[in-house]
Structure formats: C-alpha cells, structure tokens
Amino acid sequence: MLTALRHLLRDPVAALGLLIVVFALFVAIFAPWIAPRPEDAFESNIMLRLRPPSAEFPFGTDDLGRDIFSRVILGTRSALIVAVSVVLAAILIGVPIGLAAGWRDGWLSEVLMRVTDVFLAVPQLILALALGQLLAPGLTTAMVALALTYWPFFARTVFAETRRLRGALFVDALAGIGAHPMRILLLHVLPNAAPAVLVRATIGMGFTILTAALLGFLGVGAAPPTPDWGLAVAEARQHLPDAWWYATFPGLAIMLLVLGFNLLGDGLRDAADPRLRRSRK
Amino acid sequence: MPELLRAEALTTDLGRRAGFLRPAVSLRAVDGVTLSIAEGEAFGVVGESGCGKTTLARTLLGLQREAAGEITLAGRRVSGLAPAEARRLRADIQYVHQDPGAALDPWWRVGATLDEGLRIHGVGDAAERAARIAEMLAAVGLDADFGQRYPHELSGGQQRRIGLARILLLRPKLVILDEPTAGLDLSVQASVLRLLAELRARFGLTYLFISHDLTVVRRVCDRVAVMYLGQVVEEGPAEALFARPAHPYTRALLAAAPHLDGRAAGPSLPGEPPSLRRIPAGCRFHPRCTRASALCAAQTPPTEAAGPAHHVACHHWREAA
Numbered sequence: 001m002l003t004a005l006r007h008l009l010r011d012p013v014a015a016l017g018l019l020i021v022v023f024a025l026f027v028a029i030f031a032p033w034i035a036p037r038p039e040d041a042f043e044s045n046i047m048l049r050l051r052p053p054s055a056e057f058p059f060g061t062d063d064l065g066r067d068i069f070s071r072v073i074l075g076t077r078s079a080l081i082v083a084v085s086v087v088l089a090a091i092l093i094g095v096p097i098g099l100a101a102g103w104r105d106g107w108l109s110e111v112l113m114r115v116t117d118v119f120l121a122v123p124q125l126i127l128a129l130a131l132g133q134l135l136a137p138g139l140t141t142a143m144v145a146l147a148l149t150y151w152p153f154f155a156r157t158v159f160a161e162t163r164r165l166r167g168a169l170f171v172d173a174l175a176g177i178g179a180h181p182m183r184i185l186l187l188h189v190l191p192n193a194a195p196a197v198l199v200r201a202t203i204g205m206g207f208t209i210l211t212a213a214l215l216g217f218l219g220v221g222a223a224p225p226t227p228d229w230g231l232a233v234a235e236a237r238q239h240l241p242d243a244w245w246y247a248t249f250p251g252l253a254i255m256l257l258v259l260g261f262n263l264l265g266d267g268l269r270d271a272a273d274p275r276l277r278r279s280r281k
Numbered sequence: 282m283p284e285l286l287r288a289e290a291l292t293t294d295l296g297r298r299a300g301f302l303r304p305a306v307s308l309r310a311v312d313g314v315t316l317s318i319a320e321g322e323a324f325g326v327v328g329e330s331g332c333g334k335t336t337l338a339r340t341l342l343g344l345q346r347e348a349a350g351e352i353t354l355a356g357r358r359v360s361g362l363a364p365a366e367a368r369r370l371r372a373d374i375q376y377v378h379q380d381p382g383a384a385l386d387p388w389w390r391v392g393a394t395l396d397e398g399l400r401i402h403g404v405g406d407a408a409e410r411a412a413r414i415a416e417m418l419a420a421v422g423l424d425a426d427f428g429q430r431y432p433h434e435l436s437g438g439q440q441r442r443i444g445l446a447r448i449l450l451l452r453p454k455l456v457i458l459d460e461p462t463a464g465l466d467l468s469v470q471a472s473v474l475r476l477l478a479e480l481r482a483r484f485g486l487t488y489l490f491i492s493h494d495l496t497v498v499r500r501v502c503d504r505v506a507v508m509y510l511g512q513v514v515e516e517g518p519a520e521a522l523f524a525r526p527a528h529p530y531t532r533a534l535l536a537a538a539p540h541l542d543g544r545a546a547g548p549s550l551p552g553e554p555p556s557l558r559r560i561p562a563g564c565r566f567h568p569r570c571t572r573a574s575a576l577c578a579a580q581t582p583p584t585e586a587a588g589p590a591h592h593v594a595c596h597h598w599r600e601a602a
Binding site: 168169170188 | 342344372375376378383384385387388398402447
C-alpha cells in the first residue's frame, strides 16, 4: 500500500490529483472553521448583494448578499458526501453482481447481465428527474437516482475482470490444490479486480459530482438555501453576464474537484498494479 | 515396486455441452490411454504440442472429467466421480504448472500463497504452517525471506522452486510436472533437474513428467510413453526406448532433437499434427509417416510387445528396426 502511494507521488499528474482531492477533503472536514462567514450559509444580507470580488469578499457576493467564498467552502462537504455515498452504494450493488455473473456461465449470469444492461440503458438524468417528480425532489432522491444508474458500470467492470481472471493460470492452480470457489472469488479474483474498481470509483466520484451539480442546476438536487455548487450556478444564471463572479467561482470549484478525481484515477490505475510497479522502479 | 497409479483405457472429451441453438462441440483429446506408474518411479510422457499430454494430466488430477475408462490410485478406484469429489480423493496427486510464475496470484506474497495451500488442506496451527514453509523453502534451495517477495520479483528458476514448494507442502505421493524446464536457460534447467532428483529421493515422490524435450526426459525418467493425437503409440523403459525406438514417430522425434555434440539434427517431421477434429482413419500417424502403407490407412495398428515392458502400436515396427 505504501509502495503504491510512493509510486503515485512520483507521477506528477497523479500527485496533483491527489493534492486536489486531499485539499478538498480537508476543506470539507474543517469547512465551518475555514469559511470566513459560516453564518452566511443560510442568512441573507440584502444590502451587500452582488458585490464584485474584493479583499472583504474574495469571490464576491451573491444576489442575497452572501459571501460566495464561504458558500463554496461550505458546499465542498455536501459535494463530497454525495460523491462518496453514491459511489459506495454503486459498488455495493455492482461488484457482487459482476462477480456472480462473471464466475460461471449459465442462466444466472445471463439474467444478471441483461438486468445490468437494462439499467445501463436508462439515462441518468431522466431517471433522476422522474424520481424527483415521483418522490420529493431533494438531495436524497438525486443520490438514489445516481446510485441506481451508476452501479451497472461497476457490474460490467467487475464482470469483465472476473471473466478474464477465471481463466488465469493462478485460479486454475488454486482449483488444482482444492481451494473452494468462494475463497478463489473473494480472496483472489476480487483483489485482482480491485485496481479496475478503484479507477472506476475515482473517476465515478468526479462524474457524480458533475452530475449532482447538474441536478442541482436543474432543480432536482439540493434545495435552496443549501450552499450547493450546482444550485449556485443555476441561481447565478439570471445575473449573467454582469455578476460574472457569481457563477464562475462555484463552477471553478466543480471543475477543480472533478479534475482532481480524474487525474487521481488515472494515476491510481498505474500505481496500484504490482506488475507495473516493477517496470516503474 | 507396487503400482501407485493406473489408468485403464482413459478417454477425455473436451468441449461444451449443447445449449440453446448451439450444438455440442466435442474433441476427444485423450483416447484410450492405458498407463501404469509404479511407486517411486519417474514416468515421462512426451509428444508434440497439442497431443493431449496436459489434458491427460488434468484428467488424472480430476480437474477434467473422464468420459470413459478407469483410474486407480494406490489400489483404490477414483474415477467416475463428480469433479469436486474426484479432486478430493486424488489429493495425493498434485500438479506443478507449466508456467509457475503465472500460477501464483500476483497480488499475494509468495509466503502467503504457500500458507494458503496448507490452510486449504486443513493445517490449522499457524506455527506449524510457518515451520513447514520454512523447512520446504530450505528444501527447494531458497532463503526463508523469499516468502516476503511478490511473484514478479522472482526469477524463472526461483518461480519454479516456489511452484514446487507449494505443491510439496501438501505432501503428495505423485507429482505431475508439466514441462518443468520449459523456458529456462540450460544452467538453470540443470539445477532444476538436480533439485527434482533430490526432492524425489528425499520425499519418496513419484513423478509424472510431461515434456516435449527428449534430452530432459532421457535424463530424468525411468519409463517413457510417447503420445500422438491422444493415444500412446509407444511405451517402454527409457533406456530401451531411446536406444531402440520402435515407432516411426518416436524415431522421427529423436531424429529431430538437436544434439549437444554438434551433429546436425535429422530431418524434422513433415507438417503439423492433424487437428483433433479431423483424426485420420487407421493409424493416426500414417499421413506423416515415411513407412505408411495401404494397411496403415485402413486399420488401426494393435499394440504389440517390442521387448520387455516395451510396447508399440505400429504395423511396421519390425521392418523399421
């Protein structure tokens, strides 16, 4: 694990991604203490509305006179919570399905993969919008919709890895010495599939943050006055192009975090593979 | 020496069962092989790639189910069973893979892989497992700290030693060695062969040695069977078989082998072995045989004795000598 980290840090692009993600985590955890005006998350101050960036308000203020800098900082936490819970839920659904379907041919495998295909065919945004109409629109609904549409990617990734690995010589050797299939699957196939899952998960984080922001923009994600980046961009729309800072800074925050996760994902793929480890020494 | 393993008219089909809109595909990879391996002996199986050597090994192991025939292990019938049950009853037979590097999980340290085998075989005590692993690593000529390494950090020879250690830890009686020297340079090959001889003496092992390398088989094996397209065409004591090969196929293999003393190798066999999907009628070797006659194309040759414990399946073996 430590070697993997060391190799990750040797790759400047991945190290930058890691730096961004760690920075975002730090900001998310300590947001209430870092934000210069944490009370601005919910309180409006109409006298200060739409001020351009200044020493007092580094990112300017929004249409209710709230400090955008503080709101961007406070929004980090919800962005990360959404990303982590959606990806975790998707992994919990997708990985067992992929393992079960990939291990043996047969009707079970067929059924599981066809169900996966059906879910893969459902457009993410449409399902989220529909669920938002059906249930109460809000962050939870958006998260359920995202998890329901993201797990097939994990199922397919793990399915392909399991298919590849079940023909591997070391799996055959394990069967040869009498290992139980469950042991092979959980202790050998799963760890060997882990890098692919990890890469998927990291890129999925970025993707989820982006989609969650989009849902917020469309009004089925976070509800005002929650400090949400996507929501902020949506609200800023009416004040463009005069109040350019209103949309720009939350937008930059989205871009930075998504970029961070994507760079980290690419780096992880290279660093986590023990076979690549040697060639990079 | 008492008989350890016997295979009687063993037949194995490879292929898929029929499915929806899909006819059954089947290849007879091993066709009526009879073998008898005595305790403590090194029995060689030679033949070109694709002649069914590995399938034979997998069938004996129980990883592949036999279609017909009978396998007896130490006097006990172990054939005709479901795969899991067959494998359990044949725990005394273990298999060392052709590519021992790929047979190790790349994510597991070698020590953990060795430990796992013992765990699977019900050695519950961690201290005992550690002691047995240390002892076995020493027996295959590796330091104890090799357990901390990953498979890719080992050389080809070291990987082979680990592969052997892994199998010998399970205390098998019969070890099937699939091309144990393939892909090693000559000096490493020699040290691996020396190690194999040492281990055989030390642990009282019986070897089933699968190889296409005749020089190696000649050095190691007591008895040799020559396989062609899923059948044994000649079988006998290694000395007799190499000195007086009776089957034209054996002779061609021997002639094609390179010589270390600088003599030019003889002409190699014409063409590739035919596909198992289109097995020639009569003697399977006749399309490539220099002595083929009309009889060969029409009739399967019977197995005849060509000397003490030396059998050959050829119509013309007497003329060839």
